Amino acid sequence: MTAPMPISLEVNGERVDLHVLPRVNLADFLREHLHLTGTHVGCEHGVCGACTVRVNGEIVRACLMLAVQVHGKTVQTIEGLSDSGEVADLQSAFRERNALQCGYCTPGMLMAAEDLLKQQNEPSRELIREHLSGNYCRCTGYQAIVDAIEATAHSRRGRPR
Amino acid sequence: MKASAFDYARVASIHHALEMLSLHGEQAKLLSGGQSLLPAMNLRLVSPQILIDIGDLAELRGIAVDSDVLRIGALTRHVELLTSHLVAAHAPLLSDAVKHIAHPAIRNRGTLGGSLAHADPAAELPACMLALNATIIACGRDGERRIAAAEFFQGIYATALRPDELLAAVELPIARQNSVDFFQEFARRHGDYALAGVAARASVASGGFSKLRMAFFAIADRPVLANAAAKLLNVAITPELIADASVAFGNELNPPEDQQASSSMRRHLASVLFRRCVEALLARGRLYGGAG
Structure with a gap:
């Protein structure tokens, strides 16, 4: 039974039917089976946040979920959020504020930041830091990341919906 | 990896x-x-x-009040404890404690039952169960077994669950009118495992304690109740009495040492928490008592 198991799920709006070994985590499944390499793998034990994706609309650590657990569920990765334009303004703000240097943490940062902005339209800097506390950046010192998220929240409030 | x-x-x-x-x-x-x-x-x-x-088992989900008991299914996720109105009303200790557990993406997946069955000595929820005098409900092939929280946690990653049992739910006595809760922990960074922490529930009447359960975590191989709390029951509380009890509490402990903190540092932090916890519970009790 350590043989591949069939799974069906939706990834970025597309139906996926594949066989996968139980030991393969969701991050590796996305990267190696679906070639969606925007989801990054850092610590592989839930500390760094680089592998953050959405499952059924909620952010999770893709390294702490098995691909077989996602059977029947909906997954959105940074590719999905980027292609749909959902995070276009956030991405621009990150670029303008130099909120990334090497970029390794950025997909996870964007996933976590967008999750916050969906729940709060006027988050304080403290709340931004709290929501991103599980996402590590080793380059920027976080200040510019918090700036970019604050600026995006501000500009979204002024945008007619 | x-x-x-x-x-x-x-x-x-x-x-x-x-x-x-x-x-x-x-x-x-x-x-x-x-x-x-x-x-x-x-x-x-x-x-x-x-x-x-067991992630698909709907019978292990749900939060419900039945007379004076709050029942929480084992698969209840941390984020659900955080946002539940029933938990906020009847076991506010849990709402406070969950904010200290890891980060949003982890709270979206982690479950109450998983945390209790894992029994990490530095985890928040096991200590809350002890403070709230919870009953843990285990399911086996012969039916249900009800285990008091004080008997459930038996050491590092060790519980009273048998290998062929699963944790189905917990039952908590709901907060009474004069009861107050308190939660605090010290950690290097928010979301990390605690260096020392306390979860407590007390009944406050006429400026004193008629009940006081203070459960400390990360200072032993399992969450432990402070015996020194007995010194503070049904007496007029003075700063001297609190200081004496917190010293007596420190002497009860023999905390473990690791890269995070020495044994004496943990004992010190626990004594500080003891004092702060007693003062905060009294202040909250007076606040609510004064209004009623």
């Missing part, structure tokens, strides 16, 4: 889960949120031969 190979079975009923458990015994691990199990497997600290995924 990849888990070794294992089998995987997704079960559709508690009965099916228990059958699988009795078939595979200690070679099996139950998978709920997986937020402690999967890191341990990725680090190869544990290598179960089979994972039994």
Whole structure:
């Protein structure tokens, strides 16, 4: 039974039917089976946040979920959020504020930041830091990341919906 | 940093889960949120031969009040504890404690039952169960077993659960009118495991305590109740009495030492928490008492 198991799920709006070994985590499944390499793998034990994706609309650590657990569920990765334009303004703000240097943490940062902005339209800097506390950046010192998220929240409030 | 190979079975009923458990015994691990199990497997600290995924079992979900008991299903996720109005009204200690557990993405997956069955001595929820005098409900092939929180936690990652049982739910006595809760922990960074922490529930009347349960965590191999709390029951509380009791409490402890903190540092932090906890409970009790 350590043989591949069939799974069906939706990834970025597309139906996926594949066989996968139980030991393969969701991050590796996305990267190696679906070639969606925007989801990054850092610590592989839930500390760094680089592998953050959405499952059924909620952010999770893709390294702490098995691909077989996602059977029947909906997954959105940074590719999905980027292609749909959902995070276009956030991405621009990150670029303008130099909120990334090497970029390794950025997909996870964007996933976590967008999750916050969906729940709060006027988050304080403290709340931004709290929501991103599980996402590590080793380059920027976080200040510019918090700036970019604050600026995006501000500009979204002024945008007619 | 990849888990070794294992089998995987997704079960559709508690009965099916228990059958699988009795078939595979200690070679099996139950998978709920997986937020402690999967890191341990990725680090190869544990290598179960089979994972039994109970994530689909609707009968293990739900938060409900039945007369004076709050029942919380084992698969209730941390984020659900955080946002539940029933929990906020009847066990506010849990709402406070969950804010200290890891980060949003982990709270979206981690479960109450998983945290209790994992029994990390530095975890928040086991101490809350002890403070709230919870009953833990285990399901086995012979039916249900009800275990007091004080008997449930037996050491590092060790509980009273038998290898062929699963944790189904917890039952908590709901907060009474004069009861107050308090939670605080010291950690290097928010979301990290605590260096020392306290979860407490008290009944406050006429400026004193008629009940006081203070459960400390990360200072022993399991969450422990402060015996020194007995010194503060049904007496007029003075700063001297609190100071004496907190010293007596420090002497009860023999905390473990690791890279995070020495034994004496943990004892010191626990004594500070003891004092702050007593003062905060009294202040809250007076606040509510004065209004009533």
